[in-house]
Amino acid sequence: MIKISKIDIREIQIPLAVPFRTALRTVNSVDDIVIIVHTDAGDTGYGEAPPTAVITGETKGSIVCAIRDFIAPAITGMEVGNIEEIMHVLHSCILYNSSAKAAVDMAVYDLYARSLHRPLYQVLGGARQSLETDITISVNPLDVMVQDSLTAIDRGFQILKVKVGKEGMKDVERISRIRQATGPRTAIRVDANQGWNPKEAVRIIARMEDLGVNPELIEQPVPAHDLQGMQYVTAHSCTPILADESVFSPWDAIRLLEMHGADMLNIKLMKSAGIYGALKICSIAQIYGVECMMGCMLESKLAVSAAAHLAAGQKVITKVDLDGPSLCCTDPYKGGPEYEGSQIRMNQTDGIGITCGSVSFKGLS
Incomplete structure (x- = not known):
């Protein structure tokens, strides 16, 4: 039984080739939060969340707080193979914060597919x-x-x-x-x-x-x-x-x-x-x-x-x-x-x- 052992939180910045302009905003770089979910078997799954305040209402600070203080403590120790239970806990441990949840969700699915030795798609x-x-x-x-x-x-x-x-x-x-x-x-x-x-x-x-x-x-x-x-x-x-x-x-x-x-x-x-x-x-x-x-x-x-x-x-x-x-x-x-x-x-x-x-x-x- 492979269990989640810890979640690391990182930040990445990648310049855009040209500014991204819409009716809502102008952006010059991808400036996102990256998370790394570790297991007790030494495996890692990766996820990412962009702070898109004008759409999701989330900032870097809110994403980090949601993952560090609520999501990580809630799912650490859970079995990777029990995807339904992990998702229930992930979605119920904090209200809203959809991007923070998405970053952890995709990392868990990454680990889940890896445990099955299959591409996620x-x-x-x-x-x-x-x-x-x-x-x-x-x-x-x-x-x-x-x-x-x-x-x-x-x-x-x-x-x-x-x-x-x-x-x-x-x-x-x-x-x-x-x-x-x-x-x-x-x-x-x-x-x-x-x-x-x-x-x-x-x-x-x-x-x-x-x-x-x-x-x-x-x-x-x-x-x-x-x-x-x-x-x-x-x-x-x-x-x-x-x-x-x-x-x-x-x-x-x-x-x-x-x-x-x-x-x-x-x-x-x-x-x-x-x-x-x-x-x-x-x-x-x-x-x-x-x-x-x-x-x-x-x-x-x-x-x-x-x-x-x-x-x-x-x-x-x-x-x-x-x-x-x-x-x-x-x-x-x-x-x-x-x-x-x-x-x-x-x-x-x-x-x-x-x-x-x-x-x-x-x-x-």
């Missing part, structure tokens, strides 16, 4: 061995966004996730110019990051439809709490509506789908408090007959790889937004899935496959 369903991700085009002056889109295509990306939501109807011009520059074969996903109100969103989407821009989907057009607004936009748009910030938990997913507030759900480990909660959302989506996207925050290869294993495991996840490693200047990790342009090929080694032995972590401040 096979343990989670084994639906496919490779994925195709989009890449994010940040909010910038129009000419910059067009050039960034063309550069992404040159790098092998055929799916663009374009950030908008700051200037209302001017966003139509952004998407239209990008469509003209990239041609009809490029898939364009429009992410408003809660930037519109319901009636404005319907007008903007209708205008894009009239111009033949043909966005693949519109992500989170209105504020997360405005579920009636999501319902209104979904009912009055031909383009599929993807819920992101409106869906954190399985209960959020049920409530939104019951009221027809979205056509699709964007699952992110940092919202669902990890793989365990994400699997529940996948099951709910299957019941309601809707597809899911697997997304990420500004995370390094470590957390993105955990999300990739879930996406490769579950058939209901049909779209992938896992471009975090492609946005970073460097990759400090070894092993795990291989990221080459838009293609993600799953590792066949045990667990998530990531090792951190040579990584230079920052000291916690």
Whole structure:
């Protein structure tokens, strides 16, 4: 019986190739908390949590406190093979703190799959061995966004996730110019990051439809709490509506789908408090007959790889937004899935496959 012996908490900073700009924030580097879960057999599992205060409400300090003072004492000594019991304790020992829980959750799942001597995606369903991700085009002056889109295509990306939501109807011009520059074969996903109100969103989407821009989907057009607004936009748009910030938990997913507030759900480990909660959302989506996207925050290869294993495991996840490693200047990790342009090929080694032995972590401040 392999038991959890201790949890170490570290910090990592990785510069981005270009600033990441959305309707909510501007970020210049991945600046995350990394955790290492040790067992009494000498095994290690790895997890990561980004402090995304504008979305999850969490900071570095709150993540460290939640793990150090609540989660680690609660699960230390528990058997790695008893995944259900660990997850029950993990999710009940502290309220909220979804990113902190996600970091520990993915590390435990890493250890669990390692104990079974299988890649994690096979343990989670084994639906496919490779994925195709989009890449994010940040909010910038129009000419910059067009050039960034063309550069992404040159790098092998055929799916663009374009950030908008700051200037209302001017966003139509952004998407239209990008469509003209990239041609009809490029898939364009429009992410408003809660930037519109319901009636404005319907007008903007209708205008894009009239111009033949043909966005693949519109992500989170209105504020997360405005579920009636999501319902209104979904009912009055031909383009599929993807819920992101409106869906954190399985209960959020049920409530939104019951009221027809979205056509699709964007699952992110940092919202669902990890793989365990994400699997529940996948099951709910299957019941309601809707597809899911697997997304990420500004995370390094470590957390993105955990999300990739879930996406490769579950058939209901049909779209992938896992471009975090492609946005970073460097990759400090070894092993795990291989990221080459838009293609993600799953590792066949045990667990998530990531090792951190040579990584230079920052000291916690």
